[in-house]
């Protein structure tokens with residue numbers, strides 16, 4: 001190892017300043033407060049500027065990570081922003097929500113011995129800095145092609161397709177079922193993790209580039225895919241996400257006080273139920289809250305319940321800690337905020353009072369057996385281990401599947417046996433001519449950056465189609 | 471923006487009709503479908519049935535009863551004002567076909583939901599007998615439109631101030647006793663639908679009811695509107711709102727409708743206090 005690198009390794013990973021756990025657990029303000037320019041430069045200097053940067057292979061959209069980090073180290077934040085933008089049009093969002101520990105930072109060479117470079121924190125810093133300095137300057141747009149594209153769904157995949165196609169000179173209209181654009185970024189991920197102003201400003205930038213957004217348009221009901229072609233669109237991209245909540249199908253699940261995470265988080269985030277009665281949508285407040293599941297969605301639900309004043313919030317998960325699918329940072333934050341983890345615990349029924357409100361949940365203790373088809377050790381119930389947990393509010397966060405609303409309305413778009421759209425991974429093409437798809441409606445619930453990656457691939461393919469042919 | 475082109479007050483000012491500009495929805499909607507409306511930025515998403523439409527003018531009509539904060543807020547919107555958001559048409563349209571004799575039973579504002587379906591069955595060539603009811607004469611709505619859409623119309627009031635004194639189920643029983651009926655459609659308060667279904671079950675007559683659970687998105691993504699039908703969990707916004715009346719768990723539906731009773735009452739009281747209502 002060269003002396004130079006050894007010296008660099010001595011700088012410790014710069015911690016992210018955060019709201020103290022006992023304060024933030026009762027407010028909805030963002031938890032991490034962001035790097036100062038000085039901290040960002042210090043952190044950037046830790047990067048070894050590898051010749052073959054492993055970090056880039058870990059990033060699904062292959063951002064030039066050493067490139068932008070070097071620009072940060074040099075204090076040229078505007079240039080760093082341009083570098084990131086070359087590959088990722090939503091960096092303020094990805095810097096906050098990517099599971100960096102299994103992507104870019106998971107591959108960073110420094111992580112072998114020491115802690116990896118805080119790539120996500122730096123990406124967030126650059127994006128926030130350039131947004132706050134916003135000059136209103138827009139990237140250059142190609143000359144108009146006169147071609148019209150409809151993008152269905154305004155989540156990260158739809159936003160990426162729209163951005164790319166606008167820059168290539170096409171006329172893009174986005175159709176969104178909800179009254180506000182942003183997909184999971186606005187209805188799912190809470191304010192304390194991703195401030196809604198940030199999503200709004202990313203959307204506004206696309207609008208300034210010429211994007212037209214038609215909210216309140218449920219494709220498959222308000223208008224069909226074929227009618228979009230009749231209206232003169234040349235291509236259609238479907239990025240409608242995986243918005244069908246899964247339930248446990250156990251007894252008592254329709255009692256009052258039991259929500260799907262989609263409902264609970266939509267009420268809280270999109271409808272701003274946490275500001276009830278200033279906002280009109282009510283949101284039940286629980287004293288003893290149980291959240292079933294251990295992914296990001298479960299952590300978001302648990303932390304929301306804590307912020308609404310719950311006395312006790314429990315994550316109930318049938319597997320063990322290693323299998324929890326949430327981002328490491330979210331699990332850590334949840335624990336710091338006093339959320340309890342009931343691992344290897346499986347709910348078997350809900351118990352209600354005579355008004356039909358949930359009051360308790362019966363659970364079984366589990367142990368880990370042989371690995372199952374997913375390679376994870378299968379949880380098996382321990383006989384006679386039933387016990388009761390008090391709960392007046394339960395949030396079911398055990399995953400989502402494909403919403404059939406749009407896909408059922410168009411038999412030419414073929415689905416796989418789980419109801420997801422079949423799309424060519426290299427192009428995003430579906431089985432229907434002129435129609436592309438990507439994001440969670442193709443892969444099942446995944447990540448923001450993968451949905452964006454799929455959007456980028458499809459945008460290139462749509463561009464080829466509009467300029468060359470199918 | 472979705473502008474109100476016509477506003478009418480009905481049933482002693484407790485029920486309001488709005489004709490709203492929404493060309494895309496007007497071009498597409500069929501009987502049995504609904505919209506979700508949101509008045510303003512801070513508003514709640516409220517489902518209302520499309521009671522009528524005018525495709526040429528590009529308008530839809532909704533009729534709502536003022537029961538809480540959001541419907542009270544809707545009532546403050548005048549002709550020329552607009553809803554910020556109107557989403558639709560949502561839900562499955564009614565399966566309308568020529569069956570023979572169809573009895574349409576409506577109670578309260580349920581009549582607004584029933585009207586387009588009644589007209590649909592009549593236009594499809596069925597003989598339509600309608601029975602509509604309200605607590606008293608002043609609260610009765612759409613009598614003329616229902617009369618025009620039916621071959622025979624029976625009217626009931628709980629207090630006897632108009633038509634038959636008593637419940638719609640009593641008149642329905644008479645009809646079922648004297649005629650062969652192929653389908654009953656019942657729309658109104660949950661207890662009314664429950665009792666109609668109980669009665670028609672005894673007579674073995676297929677019955678459709680339209681359910682009104684609490685909804686958020688109306689597109690099948692939140693599961694808040696789930697109801698138990700024949701022991702299975704169904705989402706009313708995408709699988710319904712109409713279901714086989716003999717299979718619905720009405721008690722479960724009633725309980726879930728009360729989920730927010732406390733919060734709703736507090737919000738409504740505060741709204742009224744601030745406006746001196």
Ligand SMILES: Cc1cc2nc3c(=O)[nH]c(=O)nc-3n(C[C@H](O)[C@H](O)[C@H](O)COP(=O)(O)OP(=O)(O)OC[C@H]3O[C@@H](n4cnc5c(N)ncnc54)[C@H](O)[C@@H]3O)c2cc1C
Pocket residue numbers: 097098099152153154155156157158175176177178181182183184185188189217218219220239240241242243265296297300327403405406438439440441445446447448449451
């Ligand atoms: C609570 C929560 C937390 C998460 N946390 C993280 C995280 O920390 N990191 C991470 O990487 N990923 C996270 N994810 C996953 C990530 O958000 C998704 O993978 C990503 O948003 C998928 O993007 P998408 O564009 O495919 O779809 P979505 O974001 O789901 O957007 C789809 C949009 O399409 C609209 N739509 C649906 N049907 C129709 C229709 N018929 N017509 C018109 N519009 C329609 C929907 O209303 C929605 O706005 C989280 C997900 C949830 C729910």
Ligand SMILES: Cc1cc2nc3c(=O)[nH]c(=O)nc-3n(C[C@H](O)[C@H](O)[C@H](O)COP(=O)(O)OP(=O)(O)OC[C@H]3O[C@@H](n4cnc5c(N)ncnc54)[C@H](O)[C@@H]3O)c2cc1C
Pocket residue numbers: 504515516517518519520533534535536537538539540541542579582583681682683684685686711726727728734735738
């Ligand atoms: C598919 C469908 C069609 C409907 N059509 C009509 C109609 O044509 N005319 C009409 O007068 N009413 C209709 N309703 C009922 C109407 O939506 C409620 O009366 C309205 O939401 C009450 O809101 P509020 O804030 O004024 O009252 P609140 O004080 O909030 O509540 C009063 C009652 O309305 C119910 N309610 C509250 N919020 C909702 C919600 N988001 N969704 C459904 N119910 C809710 C509650 O159970 C409560 O008991 C329909 C409901 C559904 C689901």
Ligand code: SF4
Pocket residue numbers: 058059060061062063065088094095098100103104105119120123449
């Ligand atoms: S986009 Fe995500 S994976 Fe790629 S560098 Fe940024 S934080 Fe890492």
Ligand code: SF4
Pocket residue numbers: 046047048049050053054055056065066107108109110117119
């Ligand atoms: S792997 Fe780590 S040290 Fe190497 S270039 Fe990437 S961020 Fe820098």
Ligand code: FES
Pocket residue numbers: 684685686687688689690691692693694695696705706707708
């Ligand atoms: S209203 Fe959300 S699923 Fe029906």
